[in-house]
Amino acid sequence: xxxxxxxxxxxxxxxxxxxxxxxxxxxxxxxxxxxxxxxxxxxxxxxxxxxxxxxxxxxxxxxxxxxxxxxxxxxxxxxxxxxxxxxxxxxxxxxxxxxxxxxxxxxxxxxxxxxxxxxxxxxxxxxxxxxxxxxxxxxxxxxxxxxxxxxxxxxxxxxxxxxxxxxxxxxxxxxxxxxxxxxxxxxxxxxxxxxxxxxxxxxxxxxxxxxxxxxxxxxxxxxxxxxxxxxxx
Amino acid sequence: xxxxxxxxxxxxxxxxxxxxxxxxxxxxxxxxxxxxxxxxxxxxxxxxxxxxxxxxxxxxxxxxxxxxxxxxxxxxxxxxxxxxxxxxxxxxxxxxxxxxxxxxxxxxxxxxxxxxxxxxxxxxxxxxxxxxxxxxxxxxxxxxxxxxxxxxxxxxxxxxxxxxxxxxxxxxxxxxxxxxxxxxxxxxxxxxxxxxxxxxxxxx
Numbered sequence: 001x002x003x004x005x006x007x008x009x010x011x012x013x014x015x016x017x018x019x020x021x022x023x024x025x026x027x028x029x030x031x032x033x034x035x036x037x038x039x040x041x042x043x044x045x046x047x048x049x050x051x052x053x054x055x056x057x058x059x060x061x062x063x064x065x066x067x068x069x070x071x072x073x074x075x076x077x078x079x080x081x082x083x084x085x086x087x088x089x090x091x092x093x094x095x096x097x098x099x100x101x102x103x104x105x106x107x108x109x110x111x112x113x114x115x116x117x118x119x120x121x122x123x124x125x126x127x128x129x130x131x132x133x134x135x136x137x138x139x140x141x142x143x144x145x146x147x148x149x150x151x152x153x154x155x156x157x158x159x160x161x162x163x164x165x166x167x168x169x170x171x172x173x174x175x176x177x178x179x180x181x182x183x184x185x186x187x188x189x190x191x192x193x194x195x196x197x198x199x200x201x202x203x204x205x206x207x208x209x210x211x212x213x214x215x216x217x218x219x220x221x222x223x224x225x226x227x228x229x230x231x232x233x
Numbered sequence: 234x235x236x237x238x239x240x241x242x243x244x245x246x247x248x249x250x251x252x253x254x255x256x257x258x259x260x261x262x263x264x265x266x267x268x269x270x271x272x273x274x275x276x277x278x279x280x281x282x283x284x285x286x287x288x289x290x291x292x293x294x295x296x297x298x299x300x301x302x303x304x305x306x307x308x309x310x311x312x313x314x315x316x317x318x319x320x321x322x323x324x325x326x327x328x329x330x331x332x333x334x335x336x337x338x339x340x341x342x343x344x345x346x347x348x349x350x351x352x353x354x355x356x357x358x359x360x361x362x363x364x365x366x367x368x369x370x371x372x373x374x375x376x377x378x379x380x381x382x383x384x385x386x387x388x389x390x391x392x393x394x395x396x397x398x399x400x401x402x403x404x405x406x407x408x409x410x411x412x413x414x415x416x417x418x419x420x421x422x423x424x425x426x427x428x429x430x431x432x433x434x435x436x437x
Contacts, residue, residue, distance in 0.1 A: 165380025168405040172381070178404040178434065201383035 026126045027052060029079040030208030033063055034158035034166060034198060035132035036174060037140030039185050042218040044072045044132035045195045046160075047203070047230060049211040050079060059211040059232065066223050067093060068103045071133035072216040073113075076160035077147070078126035085125050088116060106133035110143040110151060117149030124148050128159040133218055140218075162202035162209045169198055188217070196228060203230045236337050237288055237358075239264060241412025242274050243374035244285035245403050246343035246353045247386060248367060249395035252423040253351045255283045255343040256403045258374075259416040259431075261290055270415040270436070274372075278304050279314040280427065282344030283420055284324065287372030288358070289337035296338055299327065317344035317352040321362055328360035335359050339371045349424040368402075374413045377406035392423050396430070404434050 004010055033046035046063035049056060064074040065086050073089065075082035092112060096104045104112070110131050117125060129145040144157040156174045158166040171177040173194050174186065186194075195215065203210045210233070215226040241262050246255040261272035275285045276297045284300060286293040303323060307315045315323070321342045328336055341355045355369035356362050363369060368386050370378035381402040390398055400419055407413040417432040 162380070164376035164409065165383070168377045168381050168409045169384045171408065172401060172405040177408065178401060197384055198380075201380060204383050205379040 025123075026078050027080070028077065028126075029057070030161045031063055031076050032158065032160035032162040032166065032199070032202055032206065032209045033074040033076050033128075033130055034156070034170070034195065035074065035130045035142045035144075036156040036170070036191050036195065037132070037142040037154075038188060038191055039140065040134075040138055040220065041188050041191075042072075042132045042134060042140035042142065043188075043191050043195055044074050044130070044216040044218070045199065045213060046074045046076070047199060047209045047211060047213055049209065051208050054207075056211075062214055064214060064216050065090075066216065066225075067109060068133075069222050070103070070218065071106045071109055071131065072218055072223060073109075074130045074132070074159075074216075075127045077128045081125040082127045085116065085127055085129070089113060092116075106131065106135055106141050106143075109133075110141075110153070113143075113145065114149040114151045117145060117147065121148050128163075130157055130159055132216070134220070138220055158198070160209075162206035165202050165205060166198045169201070170194070188219075192217075199228075199230060234264070237339070238373050238412060240288070240290040240293075241373050241410075242272075242287035242290075242293075243370075243372035243378060243403065243407050243410065243413040244274055244287045244341045245370045245378050245382065245399060245406075246285060246341050246355075246368065247382065247390075247395060247399045247402075248351045248353055248365075248388075249390040249392060251345075251349060251351065252392045252395060252421060253343045253345060253353055254392075254395045254399040254419060254421045255285050255341065255353075256399050256417060256419040257285055257287065258372075258403070258407050258413045259418060260412070260414055262412060265411075267415060273418045275418060275420060276300070277427075278320055278342075279344070281422055282315070282317045282320055282342065283422065284320070285341035285343070285371065286338050287341075288339055292336045292338045296327070296336055296340070300324065303327070316346050317342055318346065320344070321352075321354045321356070321364075325356055325360035325362050328356060328358065332359055341369050341371050343369075343422065345422055345424060372413065374406045374410040377409045378402060381406045392421050396421050400432055404432065408435055 030051040131143040257274040261269040
């Protein structure tokens, strides 16, 4: 009937064989985010497209959340995990406020987020977090995370599907790498222009980035939100 | 591990005002280990046309020699230099000949035609040509190069400005790719002259 190999058992009646049922718990909803720390301000920007494979779930699902007047968090990756993580952070910040009578500082939120992420080390939150805000001295602060909580304070960082496209541009324009010109501090206007240019470029070449750009500008006056159109194709 | 990422490399070409530029990194590695820092990936096809060949290094060398042969034969038979657009199609058919056992390179062609009009294009490893009007990128650093070129390029750059733009695009892109870098080579092709410059960059 059909050839056999050594060790193979052929029977002439139906046999029960174990079949593994699998379920992949992670979904990538795409999108790109970035954050730049200035002298006395911080910019947190993210596109608002949510995708699944080649489909678009929605053109406007914000990836950034204002946690306090001094802190904004932005998360990319699996939107479900990002939502739950945001909720956990907000609830913890409320507990902190009741216990200590003051809002959590940006550095404190940064440390707490790291702990929260590592607590799920063996079933991680599939979320790429960037925390932006003002530190206790009023200077801009950007904290970047990996999905299991390794974190670092940086001057600028982008994450998400177009991060490999934008990060070298930020190295060149914010940190003046490979340039002989003297390093100088950038104004809010310059940083906003660099941010908008980064996203328009990313939108051209990355299919998961586009629709709208939401910019959170954190200064000593508080948090201001700007919305900008991006290409919708 | 992808075979296209075994040796590493980056090539980019851009169009300027009556000129083109092509640039590549100089690293040759075997996965994480760097073997050589003197392995440029651009080759002259004619006095006004260059081919960039990033990808598997053995195929880079073989195809560079195959194209040198084919271009020389063309010149002997046609008694004229091959035009960049024709060379692009020659590259494409050479790659498609190996459709089911491809050469692991993704070439870039840049040059000026006989009327000194700029021409650039890139192909995938089986010969699909992408005729671009602005810039083309190829190699392990292509994502980073897309980001840099999309932000920095603008139309009608003069040769000096084009040189700065393509250099900054390449240098900052390869600094974010561990498999590319260790120096760069930039060639600017204008109707009067061809200048190749070597850039010193981060040596890591």
